[in-house]
Amino acid sequence: MNRIYLYVVVSLFSVGALSSCGGGGSKGGAVSEKTGYAYNKRENGGFEVKKNFKRGPGPGLIEIEGGEFIMGGSAMDIPGQDMSAYNYKRQVTVSSFYMDETEVSNTDWLEYLHWIKTTFKGKQELAQYYYEALPDTLVWRRPLSYNEPYVNNYLRHPAYGDYPVVGVSWQQATDYCVWRTDRVNEFILREKGIMTPFKELNKPTAKGGAPVKKSDTIFNTEVYLNGQIKDVGKRAPIDLSANAANANGKGKALRNVRLEDGEIFQPYRLPTEAEWEYAALGLIGNTQYANINEKKIYPWNGLGITSPKKSTRGMILANFKRGKGDYMGVGGSLNDKGSITQSVRSFTPNDFGLYNMAGNVNEWVQDVYRPNTFEATEGLNPFRGNEYADKERDPQSAVIKIDGKGRPVMKPAAAGVKQTWAQLQSKYVDSTYKSDQRGYKDEEKNLGNGELITLYDNKSRVYKGGSWNDQAMWLNPAARRFLQEDESTADIGFRCAMTMLGAPEVKSVGKPQFRNKAPKPFKVK
Template sequence: MNRIYLHVVISLLGVGALSSCGGGGSKGGAYSEKTGYAYNQRENGGFEVKKNFKRGPGPGLIEIEGGEFIMGGSATDIPGQDMSAYNYKRQVTVSSFYMDETEVSNTDWLEYLHWIKTTFRGKPELREYYYEALPDTLVWRKPLSYNEPYVNNYLRHPAYGDYPVVGVSWLQATDYCVWRTDRVNEFILREKGIMTPFKDLNKPAGKGAKSNANTGAQPGIIYNTDAYLNGQIKDTGKNAPVDLSATANPNGKGKALRNVRLEDGEIYQPYRLPTEAEWEYAALGLIGNTQYANINEKKIYPWNGLGITSPKKSTRGMILANFKRGKGDYMGVGGSLNDKGSITQSVRSFTPNDFGLYNMAGNVSEWVQDVYRLNTFEATEGLNPFRGNEYADKERDPQSNVIKLDGKGRPVMKPAASGVKQTWAQLQSQYVDSTYKADQRGFKDEEKNLPNGELVTLYNNKSRVYKGGSWNDQAMWLNPAARRFLQEDESTADIGFRCAMTMLGAPEVKSAGKPQFRNKPAKPFKVK
């Protein structure tokens, strides 16, 4: 986990917001309950607080209200299937989070490739960056199967545009999450006018284009959220927040503007792969079966019931997910196709589960963050269980605090120097605590090596979990508790992914109609 310098409060954006908060506690504005000082006032030192923050999901995401559930609790309930090798049961709690409504599609990935091509045009690093981001379309090739049309067409042809991207390794999926975070945050800031809007950046010189050598669209400078928050990318649009610090506008002429800070609440949390616990919790969708903390009906699939076909009159008998019914039955009989897909299907196929998530069973299996261990959940934490922590810090200059960036415009990361906050002297000297184990992926489960250096087990610290079942799997793998693994740099034609995002603040997503404790606001302090 990167070191985050915490601040006590969140700052207000814009002149309109500031005008409603002036005057100090005695005048009814925003003020400190502990010191009496008014917030958002230059004369009081310019300390800013945002009181009207409203959270919401980023593009493509929906809210998943967390809670307690039995992880692995559905595995042994599959009729006629032996899931003992994958059976683990543990009561855990998952914090509320956001998750992609659908799997990442071919069109989504082509957008990613297009950005790389246009942003790095003419640069020597383009070819390597672009090549590393390309999915492996050769995953469709089989020695005894004619799949060459998929090799040549599946990724790029519009017939498969809304189908899930495949041939993507765990490493490529996580890299996409990093890229998506920066693009979404840049889009939001430019659309709101906090940064220079794209339309103004693209104007030819002499026609109102803003001259700013540090904007993300200028040659050699690529927007990155961490670099922007650290002040290394300076770009203030007309709606950028006013800088209330005493040194920002010493002459008092005009308005000094500043970059958004983390405290302003405008920057989205990073997109990432969901943890295994988050994925399983979201796939089960028990929220639709719960009333007053009681689960009325258990699930073995993302839908209710023991069957795999729809019980509704209008869709009776239709298969509820895209999977393989038998060793050679991928879609049923001509004229009466069962799941209507020989390979993958649109990311919005079938009916979403009670959380509103599509294809949480079948279509493609999905990467999750976790490193695979067979007995992971025997020793895991009860809150947000996860195996795969690899703690790292951004590499900074100790004097200037400037973050070092790589050729992609992203922070260079280094193993975390310590498990606790370092002293100032240690930080300046780049002190490293040799007793601190940065990589906890094999925590309490170390690998064992043979004399020739080979591993005893088939899995290691680069073995990653994937879940959900696919078009190429039979029904037993559709169970949310089923788990398998693959090396993080490998890919297949039946594994894709979707992104998640951490939800900050209160875990309750919708409070309307639910009982709440009512708390009195603090009384303003008045100087007598």
């Protein structure tokens, strides 16, 4: 990756997320409550425990403190809306998570394409990988519209650089999330010196020795954590359980980071429909002492679509179509200031700090579409679309099989519980276990000749939010539509999310807390 991109990315990190891990874990004499052994001591076997972990969002993300809300509840107050499209309403709870402040932009996607082109240069996988990642710019074409300039310019011209990427399918958006996860984690490890820093790769050593070469294995988080990428930097953690010396000249063996070290970010992914609707409503700004003071039908307060503030009074609060043929208003007094999409930082963010959670572009979410999804899903983190898969690995050596993109080869999960060692060695498969649960509890009805009655199936994905090409009714966070996961349009984009680990409370300062006593250390008498 070009270093120009790296310095742009680093400014987005929180300070807490970049805490150094040099030395390999917790210091200060932490002791096991249950055995009395001191942690992080070579003489005690080298079991390491990280006690100074500081969580924080990855690049581009902001914290969303979760909570309870009525999913689908905001649709009830929209005048003239067809309520049959929102025949669900359910109290659910969403765990705290991270979400992109803005939609993914054209520049973001061009960075992705650039990485593919430079990383796979000279490899046979390049042509297919690059082509499959290209957005479908032909989504702009209409039989009775002159949109050809958008076909040729929208993705690549700098005039649209900070506009949301469109023409990407659900599958492409999901693949981008996987790529982004690996690039962010590799950047963290190289920037901290846990792996060889980018600036030192292919650079001769100070004593005139051979230059350090980057591994031929493309960085993938899971492959790295499995120990299959051998690139140990000068600030890698010390392996307290190893006896052999490493090449750092100090007689200390260094190792790859482990998940237990807390240095690796969770995967970027598409938000679930419940997460997206919860974040779009932004009820946190209307909540006091667990009571919601004012309901919302848009990401902002009030029943209108124009700003009530004195300085911006009358300005449209989102990018949408006011009526058939009215995309931006009258010349000299444009209402939303955009005929198609606009910058991903247009308008005012909602109370969570998220931009364009209504209008601009619709956004893909993870869920498989069903009209009555929330009659069957769980009350905590409701989601339909689980497709359980395992990494394909050698049962003896645990080496992960890697595909042409440097990613683990995945296979359908073999069982719903941990297999016995004998089952694992014999490649036992529980034929009663349903690894793909995207159609969980569905009754598929057909016409007698095998054709489904419905227009949706397990490849139909939900999108939400309304767009530049939609009228105001679709700006409501409860509104939901679907499209096949391999299709794309000129008015659907996406943003990424990430799971937040640990306590759900984002900011505890100034809030009542229980005080817990520290454990008493064990002493041998």
